Each structure stands twice: as C-alpha cells, then as structure tokens.
Amino acid sequence: MNNHYHNKRVLIVEDEPKIAQVLVDFLTLEGFSSQVLHDGLNALETIRDDEIDFVILDLMLPHKDGLTICKEVRQFSAIPILMLTARVEEIDRLIGLEIGADDYVCKPFSAREVVARVKTILRRTEPSVQMAEDEISYKQLLINIERFKCHVASVEVELTPVEFRLLHTMIKRPGVVHSRDSLMQVCYVDDRVVSSRTIDSHIKNLRSKLLLNNRQPDLLHSIYGVGYKIE
Secondary structure (H helix, E strand, O other), rough: OHHHOOOOOEEEEEHHHHHHHHHHHHHOOOEEHHHEEEOOOOOHHHHHHHHEEEEEEEEEEEEEEEEHHHHOOOOOOOOOEEEEOOOHHHHHHHHHOOOOOOOOOOOOHHHHHHHHHHHHHHHOOOOEEEOOOOEEEEEOOOEEEOOEEEEEEEEOOOOOHHHHHHHHHHHHOOOOOEEEEHHHEEEEEEEEOHHHHHHHHHHHHHHHHHHHOOOOOOOOEOOOOEEEOOO
C-alpha cells in the first residue's frame, strides 16, 4: 500500500458496478479510500458536503450526466476531475467544451492506467511546496497573495494586478491548461468586455518578467488554440 495516498478520498460516479468495483480495488491497493455512486443524482451534494479529494466521473449516467455534473462542480470547486467516456470521438468535443475536467480516459481502459492518471493529476494540482496559507511555491516561483509579491529564484519581480491574478490562477494548478475565456473572467472581475488579444498581451509581459532576462527556464507555456499553463 502506498501510504502517500492513505488520506485521499476518491469519489467514483459510475453506473456500471463491475467497472466501479475494479476501480475501487485498484485504488485501495494504492492506499486510496473510495466511495461509489451509481447515478448522478447525489454527486454534487457528495462533493460539496463530504471530504472528497478526487472525482472519477462517467460521462453517461442515469438521471444526470457527467457533463452537467462537471460544469456545476466547477461553479464552486476546483477539485480534480477525471472523466470516463465510452466513445473516443467524444474526447475532442469535451476538451473543446472547456467543461473544466482535468483529464479524460476512454473505455475500455486499464484500471492501473486510471489510477496512474489519478496520481499524476493529484501531483500536478497540488503546489509542490505550500509555504503558508498566503504563499504558493512552484519550482523557482513564489507568490505571496496577501502582500502581492512575486519572487523568481529569490529575485522580486514587479507584476501588475492583472499579471498577478493570471500567475496566481495558473500556479495554483500546475500543468492544467486554462482557456483564454477563463483567464479573462479571473482578470476582469467587473465583467468588462476584453478581447483574447488583451490576455495574450498580458501573458507575453508576464512571461518576459518571469524569465528574468532569459536567465530562468520558461515555465509559462502556450497551448495552441486552447490557452496557457504553468509547468
């Protein structure tokens, strides 16, 4: 058993009992504890009210589908979500919908592969060092939320409020790709209308500052046609 995950609780929302049980068995071997729902009715309440660390969510569910559940969860939680779908052609459509899932797996799948994905997503969605509640660190980046400070390799970097909000959003979930639309919502809380080019411009300035005149590796990556990520 892997003790690193012994306190991690996984919610499996899957209407096929055999698939759900295989996932429970493999997760248990790695130290996870699991909870299973066979339809989508109580998924939101369970995620909101129970201490769940990760959600494995089937796309096609009785009563309430995974697409709807994922969108609704993202209204109140950034909990990692791995979607399961029986149709490989659905993957591109799901990614295009930007519903907020962290990854997708097609059925039939290897349960071992699913557990490996769960571990990978947990590693990348947890900041590598949590210095304090008001500080987040990832590789050579350190931001202090209350003091509005950013350091790169111990060198303080001056950021504008928009650049700071962009960096804060991405550093909280390393490896996760953020669409331009979601970044615009984070940066402009007063609902003003801005173009995606505006975000591109802010990202360009932010990247330049984080590179410290090219003395640091580039952690800010552009994903063509999708958005941006820190990794």
